Amino acid sequence: MNLFNIDTLIKEALSEDISYIDLTTEAIVKDNSSSVAHLIAKEQGIMSGIYVFKRVFDLLGNVECEIYFKDGCYVNKGDIICKLTGNTKNILIGERTALNFVQRMSGIATLTNKFVKQLDGTKTRLLDTRKTTPTLRTLEKYSTSIGGALNHRFNLSDGILIKDNHIKAAGSIKNAVELVRQRYGNIKKIEVETETIDMVKECLECNVDIIMLDNMDIETIKIALSIIDNRALVEVSGNITLENIYEVAKLGVDYISTGYITHSYKSLDLSLKIL
Numbered sequence: 304m305n306l307f308n309i310d311t312l313i314k315e316a317l318s319e320d321i322s323y324i325d326l327t328t329e330a331i332v333k334d335n336s337s338s339v340a341h342l343i344a345k346e347q348g349i350m351s352g353i354y355v356f357k358r359v360f361d362l363l364g365n366v367e368c369e370i371y372f373k374d375g376c377y378v379n380k381g382d383i384i385c386k387l388t389g390n391t392k393n394i395l396i397g398e399r400t401a402l403n404f405v406q407r408m409s410g411i412a413t414l415t416n417k418f419v420k421q422l423d424g425t426k427t428r429l430l431d432t433r434k435t436t437p438t439l440r441t442l443e444k445y446s447t448s449i450g451g452a453l454n455h456r457f458n459l460s461d462g463i464l465i466k467d468n469h470i471k472a473a474g475s476i477k478n479a480v481e482l483v484r485q486r487y488g489n490i491k492k493i494e495v496e497t498e499t500i501d502m503v504k505e506c507l508e509c510n511v512d513i514i515m516l517d518n519m520d521i522e523t524i525k526i527a528l529s530i531i532d533n534r535a536l537v538e539v540s541g542n543i544t545l546e547n548i549y550e551v552a553k554l555g556v557d558y559i560s561t562g563y564i565t566h567s568y569k570s571l572d573l574s575l576k577i578l
Contacts, residue, residue, distance in 0.1 A: 308441055313359055316400045328395045336391040338577045342405075344378040345572040349416050351375070351446040352408030353385065359401040365390035366397070375412075375449050384573070391577070398575050408446040409571035415450025415564045418548060427552035427559055430455040430538065434562030443565045455560055463487070464515075465495045476502060480509040494538070503527045507534055516556075517541045524554055 342356070351374050360366035366389035372378050387394055419429050431447040432455055433440070444454050456462045465479045473479035476495055483493055494513035495506045500523065506514045507530070516527050518541035531537060538558040539551050551559055 309355060309358060310362065312438065312442070313355070313362055313400070313404075316403070317359070317362070317397070320400050321396060325392070325396050328392055332391050332395065334392065337389060338387075338391040338394055340387040340394050340575055340577045342384040342387070343574050343576060344380055344382040344384055345574055347377070347379050348409055348413035348571040349375065349450060350378055350384065350405075350409050351412035351449040352405040352442065355408065355442065356401045356405040357385070359397045359404070360387060360389070360393065363390075363393040363397045366393050387575075394575075394577065402573060402575060404442065406570040406573050407568070408442055408449075409573065410568040411443055411446035411565060412450040413571055414568040415447045415452050417545060418543075418561065418564060419451035421545060421548045422552050422559075425549070425552040425555075427556055428453050429564075430558050430560035431565060432540075432560055432562040433458070435565045447564055450564070452564065453558075463491050463493050465493065467496060467498065467517075470495075476505040477509055480511060496540075497527075500526055500530065503530055507531065511535055513538055513558075515540055515560075521550060521554070524551065524556070528554060528556070 350372050353370055353372065353374055357368040357370065360368055366387055369386045369388070370384070371386070372382065372384045378384060415429070422429060429452040431444055431452050435443045440457065444457060448454055456464065463483055465476070465483065469479050470476055473482060480493060480495070492512035494515060495511045496515045496517050497503050497506060498517050498519070503514060503516070513536045514527075514531060515538045516524055519527065519539070524539060528537060536557045538560055539556045540560040543551065543559055543561040543563065548559060
C-alpha cells in the first residue's frame with residue numbers, strides 16, 4: 304500500500320468526521336488526559352488494515368499502538384488485537400475513523416478467505432474485480448490479497464479486457480482484437496469476455512490469451528472448456544457464490560472472479576474499549 308495515498312485517505316476521513324471540533328470530547332476530557340485502550344475482536348475473522356488503524360493515531364499524534372495480531376492473522380472472539388496508549392482526546396477522536404477502516408478491510412479479507420477455502424484441491428485461483436468503493440480500491444484490493452485472492456486489474460491502465468460494450472462498439476470480437484493489436488502489438492495479454500459458445504470460438508480464431516466465460520451455466524462451461532482445450536487461459540465470472548464456486552472450480556478453470564467479495568462483505572465486528 305502506498306503510504307502517501309493512505310495518509311490522504313485517512314486525513315479526508317478524519318476531516319469528514321470532525322468538521323472543526325469534537326464537541327463531546329472537548330467538553331469532557333482534559334487536554335493532558337492519558338488512557339489505555341484495547342482493540343478487541345467480537346467475532347472470528349481475518350485481520351486486514353491494522354496498520355491503517357495504527358496510522359490514524361500516528362497522524363493524530365501522542366498515541367502509541369502495540370500490535371498483537373498482524374494482517375492475515377486469524378482472531379477469535381475476545382482476542383485483544385492491539386493496545387493504544389496515549390492522549391485520551393486523540394484516542395476518542397480517531398476511534399470511529401480507525402474502526403471504520405479496519406472493520407471493513409477485515410470483513411473483506413474474511414469473506415475472501417471463505418471463497419478461497421472452497422477452492423482447496425483445485426488448480427483454480429480466485430480473482431477480485433474493479434467493483435470496489437470509489438477511492439478505496441487500494442485498501443479493498445489489499446484486503447482481498449490478505450484473504451488469499453489474486454488482484455485482477457487495479458485500473459483500466461493495468462490490462463486489456465474486451466467486454467461486451469467494447470465488442471458492440473467495434474462490431475465484433477475480431478475487430479476489437481485487431482484494433483487492440485494495432486495499437487499495442489503483443490506487449491499486453493488480451494482477455495475477452497464471452498457469453499456464448501460462438502463467442503468462445505471467435506476468441507480462439509483470434510488467438511486471445513484469456514477467455515472469460517461470463518454468466519454461463521455448468522454445462523455450457525464444460526462445452527467451452529472442451530472447445531478451448533488449453534489453447535487459452537480460462538476465467539469464469541458471474542453469479543459466483545460460496546455454494547457453487549467449488550462446482551465451477553473442479554471443472555478445471557484457471558481463474559474465478561467475483562465482485563461479491565468487495566461489494567457484499569460484512570464488516571468484521573471489532574470494538575475499541577478504554578480500560
